[in-house]
Amino acid sequence: MGYGNYSLAAHAALTASRAHKGGSEVFAQRQCHPLMNPKGLKVRECRDSADHPNSLGITFALDVTGSMGDIPHLLATKELPNFMQLLTACGVAHPQLMFMAIGDANSDQAPLQVGQFESTAELMDQWLTWSYLEGGGGGTGEESYDLAFYIAAQHTDMDNWVKRKQKGYLFMTGDENPYPAVSRYHIDGLVGEKLDEDIPLQEVIAAAAESYHIFFLIPDLARRKRCERRWRDLLGNHTICMESPADTCAVAAAIVGLTEKLIPDLEALAGILSNHGSDRQHIGSTVRALQDYAALLKLPPAKSASPAATPVGKWWKRLFE
Amino acid sequence: MVTTWIALTCPQCGSPLPRVALWRSVKCAACGSLITRTEAVVTRDSFRQAFNRARQGSAGLDAVLCGGTRYHLMQTLGVGEISHVYLARRIDSLPLLVTLKLSSSSTAGELYAREAQVAQELQHLDSDGTGPYYSRLLPEVVAQGAVTGSHGQQALVLRHPTGYWGSLASLNERFTSGVDPRHAVWIWRRMLGVLNFIHHHGWCHGDIRPEHALLHPQDHGVRLIDWSAARKDARETDQVADLCRSARTVQVILCGANGSAALPAQVPTGLAQLVTNASQDQDFCRSQGAEGLDRLLQAEAKAAFGPPSFVPLVI
Numbered sequence: 001m002g003y004g005n006y007s008l009a010a011h012a013a014l015t016a017s018r019a020h021k022g023g024s025e026v027f028a029q030r031q032c033h034p035l036m037n038p039k040g041l042k043v044r045e046c047r048d049s050a051d052h053p054n055s056l057g058i059t060f061a062l063d064v065t066g067s068m069g070d071i072p073h074l075l076a077t078k079e080l081p082n083f084m085q086l087l088t089a090c091g092v093a094h095p096q097l098m099f100m101a102i103g104d105a106n107s108d109q110a111p112l113q114v115g116q117f118e119s120t121a122e123l124m125d126q127w128l129t130w131s132y133l134e135g136g137g138g139g140t141g142e143e144s145y146d147l148a149f150y151i152a153a154q155h156t157d158m159d160n161w162v163k164r165k166q167k168g169y170l171f172m173t174g175d176e177n178p179y180p181a182v183s184r185y186h187i188d189g190l191v192g193e194k195l196d197e198d199i200p201l202q203e204v205i206a207a208a209a210e211s212y213h214i215f216f217l218i219p220d221l222a223r224r225k226r227c228e229r230r231w232r233d234l235l236g237n238h239t240i241c242m243e244s245p246a247d248t249c250a251v252a253a254a255i256v257g258l259t260e261k262l263i264p265d266l267e268a269l270a271g272i273l274s275n276h277g278s279d280r281q282h283i284g285s286t287v288r289a290l291q292d293y294a295a296l297l298k299l300p301p302a303k304s305a306s307p308a309a310t311p312v313g314k315w316w317k318r319l320f321e
Numbered sequence: 322m323v324t325t326w327i328a329l330t331c332p333q334c335g336s337p338l339p340r341v342a343l344w345r346s347v348k349c350a351a352c353g354s355l356i357t358r359t360e361a362v363v364t365r366d367s368f369r370q371a372f373n374r375a376r377q378g379s380a381g382l383d384a385v386l387c388g389g390t391r392y393h394l395m396q397t398l399g400v401g402e403i404s405h406v407y408l409a410r411r412i413d414s415l416p417l418l419v420t421l422k423l424s425s426s427s428t429a430g431e432l433y434a435r436e437a438q439v440a441q442e443l444q445h446l447d448s449d450g451t452g453p454y455y456s457r458l459l460p461e462v463v464a465q466g467a468v469t470g471s472h473g474q475q476a477l478v479l480r481h482p483t484g485y486w487g488s489l490a491s492l493n494e495r496f497t498s499g500v501d502p503r504h505a506v507w508i509w510r511r512m513l514g515v516l517n518f519i520h521h522h523g524w525c526h527g528d529i530r531p532e533h534a535l536l537h538p539q540d541h542g543v544r545l546i547d548w549s550a551a552r553k554d555a556r557e558t559d560q561v562a563d564l565c566r567s568a569r570t571v572q573v574i575l576c577g578a579n580g581s582a583a584l585p586a587q588v589p590t591g592l593a594q595l596v597t598n599a600s601q602d603q604d605f606c607r608s609q610g611a612e613g614l615d616r617l618l619q620a621e622a623k624a625a626f627g628p629p630s631f632v633p634l635v636i
Contacts, residue, residue, distance in 0.1 A: 153371075154363065187363075194362045207371035209414045221453040229461075232480070236417030288540075295483035296418060315581060316493075316573040319600075320530040320566060
């Protein structure tokens with residue numbers, strides 16, 4: 001997969017044509033699409049080609065449980081062309097996108113759906129809209145995000161990593177905590193693969209992180225409270241708390257640009273977003289969401305500086321005694 | 322005809338397995354292991370190895386182990402009476418920036434434990450939907466406890482707030498003749514906002530001073546730090562003291578490092594009067610509360626400088 005060229009005009013027309021449609025019209029699947037069913041899945045490939053000599057695999061693992069349906073809908077009706085346009089503006093020439101859909105393996109019929117890496121607007125859109133938005137979730141405060149990490153670690157093969165040691169990107173959206181381990185019963189039932197034992201989440205994340213830059217995007221500040229702590233323990237500053245689900249694409253594109261050093265800093269990012277026609281509020285919320293991650297990329301050189309002197313003898317000290 | 326005979330034995334203990342092991346999982350009668358005969362079994366070991374590789378970062382002598390996690394000390398942020406404070410980075414393929422306090426006194430452990438407890442409780446404050454906003458301005462504990470391998474040294478690990486330039490005490494050093502009063506307005510308003518939130522929930526900070534407020538020049542943000550003296554179910558006098566001390570902090574930055582307690586002439590009269598009243602008159606602070614002070618401050622700022630506008634703070 002991954003052949004063909006991307007046309008922004010075609011993609012924009014595709015999404016604009018359904019901008020007025022509701023979620024159930026855009027996402028017409030009422031069960032897992034057979035081609036997204038991971039049963040028997042061997043590998044999803046992101047390959048270089050004559051048209052795309054420097055492919056870069058980017059995976060969106062979208063939480064499609066009840067509370068998270070807004071992001072897939074936004075992507076399909078408006079934002080995905082913007083994402084591609086921003087990537088182009090950042091200088092990412094050959095992105096290949098793959099979509100996964102995540103639910104709850106303990107309660108949903110289709111807790112894991114896996115598309116293919118694609119370069120053309122039509123095929124990206126096809127896999128996105130083939131996703132079955134089951135709208136389930138178990139009400140336990142946990143979802144099966146672990147399955148997406150497992151697929152990324154075990155069942156994807158990207159030329160950017162194999163040939164160039166350039167990591168791909170895995171953007172996971174969600175508003176719940178993850179289960180603590182990949183269950184071998186779930187993998188057996190969903191993928192048809194035997195595990196010798198359950199795999200703790202930290203280990204499967206570490207395996208996926210060897211070939212992907214992993215990010216967990218929390219859609220807004222209200223939902224951050226219920227899951228941010230756990231995700232920050234797991235992913236550190238790669239946990240991104242957004243202020244609105246509408247920022248998803250701008251944030252993801254900016255992360256690629258910053259990480260690949262195609263955008264020098266957040267000020268330059270604001271300029272790119274402004275040129276792209278984003279309003280001030282959108283630019284501000286995008287930049288704020290990325291401050292922690294950008295700080296990580298701009299760390300000062302490690303040093304053991306001598307301790308700063310404690311200010312003493314100031315005239316105002318007596319005011320606070 | 323050549324027949325190849327493969328003995329079915331348990332890979333764990335070598336005991337013979339029943340013939341059904343050819344087509345389904347069986348439990349070894351000798352050792353109890355679950356044996357699955359398949360062409361491709363994915364082993365956990367490869368994932369465990371990836372996990373171990375991720376944690377093998379070279380941290381040199383600066384590594385600190387606390388709560389089972391190693392941190393690489395990146396930069397000294399400050400030195401207090403009982404602590405050395407560092408910017409540190411969790412050693413992992415997915416790093417986390419933290420503020421790490423290392424004790425330099427035997428009394429620090431107790432204070433760290435208290436501050437960690439306070440921080441956890443503050444993170445759960447929410448009653449009117451403003452909690453998600455203010456929780457970002459309150460401390461978040463990552464770990465707290467003894468430093469492994471040290472001789473009784475204690476550590477408090479907090480999530481590092483990014484983008485903050487330094488404390489208001491440092492700002493005072495930078496602007497020796499005092500800051501522009503327009504900046505003092507938003508700095509005080511940010512402090513009053515947080516104080517209003519915690520006072521509303523019955524808390525007090527307990528130790529407001531220039532060293533305990535960090536400045537975010539770009540976003541015009543202020544973050545209160547060092548919550549070790551904070552109290553739940555605070556008395557009214559403690560909350561009033563927070564307000565008075567916030568006004569004194571503003572007084573300090575308006576006067577500058579080389580000044581005295583007298584506010585300079587560049588401070589508009591109404592604003593100067595408000596700062597003076599709030600810093601000296603506890604009854605005034607009690608009657609206004611954080612919200613009332615903020616209203617008065619907005620009114621004085623509008624009278625002196627016109628409608629609110631963003632004035633960049635260049636440091």
